[in-house]
Amino acid sequence: MSKVLLAENAGFCFGVQRAVEEAIKIQKQYNKKIYTLGPLIHNNDVVNYLEENNIFAIDYNEIDQLEQDDVIVIRSHGVTKKVIEDLENRGLIVVNATCPYVTNIQKKVNKFSEKGYNIVILGDKKHPEVIGINGWCNDSAIITKDGSFDEKLPNKICVVSQTTEKQENWKNTVTNLSLKSKEVLAFNTICQATEVRQKSADNLSKIVDTMIVIGGRNSSNTTKLYEIAKKNCSNTIHIENAKELTKEFIESNKGKKVGITAGASTPDWIIKEVIDIMEGNN
Ligand code: SF4
Structure with a gap:
């Protein structure tokens, strides 16, 4: 012992709990097999539990298999603007369970890229959350994994972070950006x-x-x-x-x-x- x-x-966490509860509630409401765009969360045991409750993950490249009025849940990581539009155009019922903290980042990126800022994201460029955020500024973001930059940087920058980043990397990113760029608007979006x-x-x-x-x-x-x-x-x-x-x-x-x-x-x-x-x- x-x-x-x-x-x-x-x-x-709050966002994951919310997405799981939302999926279970929606499945009960429609009382049929429903889908999540990618596994709702990164946990095989929970994925199995959801499947027992008629909730199945589907990849974006398999989306043709779905029919009009099928229900699809967006997970807490969120997706690009284009993906949501595509799902809606296909006549699917889209339930957006993106974590509100991630939605907040997407909105900021959208707003400030429209205002002429170049977006920088601290995070893992292959992570779905980062791919999703980048999709709210036309995939134009400069993505750094630890705050180091090889390229020459533009002068007007808006920087955000993947929610799971370390504060240490964030400090590094802001310091380096301040040295290399004239105007830096920084939103520390690391989740509490x-x-x-x-x-x-x-x-x-x-x-x-x-x-x-x-x-x-x-x-x-x-x-x-x-x-x-x-x-x-x-x-x-x-x-x-x-x-x-x-x-x-x-x-x-x-x-x-x-x-x-x-x-x-x-x-x-x-x-x-x-x-x-x-x-x-x-
Ligand atoms: S942003 Fe925070 S609360 Fe939301 S899903 Fe990510 S870790 Fe969870």
């Missing part, structure tokens, strides 16, 4: 949910022997929690669910202090399973 400490803030999770993971990982970070393998906010925890606690592991806890791991942590945190797309029931196993209740 280990002594388990759960991070003060861990698991589902991400920050508080990161802070809690940082605090907890300093006082435990082992850290368990729970979340999807392809979830960027979970990966960041892992990196933060690993800096303080070399014995940090990343798992998707309780099934990945090996006997050796459980045994080797008997009597030790184990900290647990979870990414924004990890539901409570998975966190509970991991706690129960590590506490020896299972």
